[in-house]
Amino acid sequence: MKVGIPKGLLYYDYQPFFHTFFEELGAELIVSSDTNKDILDKGVKYCVDEACLPVKVFHGHVAEIKDQCDLIVIPRIMQLRKREFICPKFCGLPEMVINSIPDMPRATMAPLYALSKERLFQWAKVVGKEVTHNTAKLSKAFEAAVECQSNYKKGIDDDSYPIKVALSGHPYNIYDNFINMNIVNKLKKLGVGVVTEEVIDEDIKNREVSKLYKKPFWSFARNNYSFTSHMADQKLVNGIIYISSFACGIDSVVIELIKHNIEDFPLLVLKVDEHTGEAGLDTRIEAFVDMLERRRS
Numbered sequence: 001m002k003v004g005i006p007k008g009l010l011y012y013d014y015q016p017f018f019h020t021f022f023e024e025l026g027a028e029l030i031v032s033s034d035t036n037k038d039i040l041d042k043g044v045k046y047c048v049d050e051a052c053l054p055v056k057v058f059h060g061h062v063a064e065i066k067d068q069c070d071l072i073v074i075p076r077i078m079q080l081r082k083r084e085f086i087c088p089k090f091c092g093l094p095e096m097v098i099n100s101i102p103d104m105p106r107a108t109m110a111p112l113y114a115l116s117k118e119r120l121f122q123w124a125k126v127v128g129k130e131v132t133h134n135t136a137k138l139s140k141a142f143e144a145a146v147e148c149q150s151n152y153k154k155g156i157d158d159d160s161y162p163i164k165v166a167l168s169g170h171p172y173n174i175y176d177n178f179i180n181m182n183i184v185n186k187l188k189k190l191g192v193g194v195v196t197e198e199v200i201d202e203d204i205k206n207r208e209v210s211k212l213y214k215k216p217f218w219s220f221a222r223n224n225y226s227f228t229s230h231m232a233d234q235k236l237v238n239g240i241i242y243i244s245s246f247a248c249g250i251d252s253v254v255i256e257l258i259k260h261n262i263e264d265f266p267l268l269v270l271k272v273d274e275h276t277g278e279a280g281l282d283t284r285i286e287a288f289v290d291m292l293e294r295r296r297s
């Protein structure tokens, strides 16, 4: 069986799990290319106009590989932590894609709750049966996938430059170099190092959000708020750059929370959508770095 894995949305966080699980089940993986102009164009063509850029890009990844696979993985990620939720776009992602792109192969529909290993196994059992009915093989594939995911470390912490910024935003905006127009390299060329939220401990995140009147409802809000708050409070960076998708409801709240919290600490918010021009983005980054240099000197 050929199983398609679109390289979009939380693929950047959970690719070891999905790859290992389906490979161990004996499927042949068809993984979409890194995001490129053709994928973006396909996404814009098929997805509803109102969606944010990462969701459009995800549609493009599906469209690229749909004709080569028997089953396509569209993770309906519901919850990663207790009393926190993922964006509603993830909850309805399979329906959104199936109803937008014609001639789709079968797609995974089961909701994914990663609150515990047992809950995650519920997803694996339902989805794994699409590939094999051998329950021993399924359990073994699941164990291997969980282990592979737990050994996976990602994140950037680059101290080799005179200026350092906290790069905040959702993982697909930070790690998809087409969406963010290779911002990490742009910053390096300007003499700026980057740190991302994965480098701070969970207990620091918990402490930061506990200062809020109300705990954030969304996992993305928790991560980005706590990270920027810690970096600014402790003066661990010279500034913060937040990459946000145009039309993202969660970002519209969390960016205001961050601004209110860090007061006059330097913050650059870069909104991206399919119309964002690279020259405009470069100008804003250069102006921000120029300001950081002057503050430093």
Ligand code: SF4
Binding pocket: 052, 053, 054, 055, 087, 088, 089, 090, 170, 220, 245, 247, 248, 249, 250, 251
């Ligand atoms: S959290 Fe924001 S950027 Fe991410 S899928 Fe939802 S609306 Fe789009």
